[in-house]
Amino acid sequence: MGAARSDRREEFPPVNIQVRLLDPGLPLPAYAHPGDAGADLYAAESVELAPGTWKCVPTGIAIALPEGYVGLVHPRSGLAARLGVTVLNAPGTVDAGYRGEILVNLINHDRERTVAISRGDRIAQLVVQRVERAVFEVVEELDGSARGTGGHGSTGGHVALPEAGNGHVALREAGNGRVALPEQGVGAGPLPAQQNF
Numbered sequence: 001m002g003a004a005r006s007d008r009r010e011e012f013p014p015v016n017i018q019v020r021l022l023d024p025g026l027p028l029p030a031y032a033h034p035g036d037a038g039a040d041l042y043a044a045e046s047v048e049l050a051p052g053t054w055k056c057v058p059t060g061i062a063i064a065l066p067e068g069y070v071g072l073v074h075p076r077s078g079l080a081a082r083l084g085v086t087v088l089n090a091p092g093t094v095d096a097g098y099r100g101e102i103l104v105n106l107i108n109h110d111r112e113r114t115v116a117i118s119r120g121d122r123i124a125q126l127v128v129q130r131v132e133r134a135v136f137e138v139v140e141e142l143d144g145s146a147r148g149t150g151g152h153g154s155t156g157g158h159v160a161l162p163e164a165g166n167g168h169v170a171l172r173e174a175g176n177g178r179v180a181l182p183e184q185g186v187g188a189g190p191l192p193a194q195q196n197f
């Protein structure tokens, strides 16, 4: 087990990222568990989000990513599932050359409740990834592919049909590609109790 872990560290050495603590009272971004993809970012200010509104929340850190990397500001699924709060521009793109404070643009999708975010709350997660630099080459004809120009549901697609009675629309597969699911598993019910957010 220990040997397997150290092999993995050699195969995937961590990337060093310089961090400026603009608010030394907050913890460094941190991975909650080994193997997590995102390091949690903290709110440097307390903010209130009225229903349907958004705000850029400072995180109290500025970073210098190495060239060839990007920081992606992803939402936290727990905030979304419990409160309807997510990252408006998800995933936010932190460029390697950016030296300003990382901001998280949080939106409250709840239609009735104001959400209070307190300083020190974990509001988003930063996923650091390698990126390729593309060179855009103009051509007359694109190389062929199995998909061709088909998109937007061309593989079977979905149609929204009015449900009898309650005025809702339901997602339904058009054609014969529908996957059979137990009735309880479809629709907008509460999350099953075993879901851990």
Ligand SMILES: O=c1ccn([C@H]2C[C@H](O)[C@@H](COP(=O)(O)OP(=O)(O)OP(=O)(O)O)O2)c(=O)[nH]1
Binding pocket: 073, 089, 091, 092, 093, 094, 095, 096, 098, 101, 102, 103, 104, 105
């Ligand atoms: O969630 C985010 C997204 C971006 N940024 C910072 C880092 C990023 O490098 C910079 C610019 O972001 P982006 O390129 O997405 O914004 P833009 O609207 O295209 O602005 P610009 O013209 O400055 O590139 O803003 C954040 O702090 N948080």
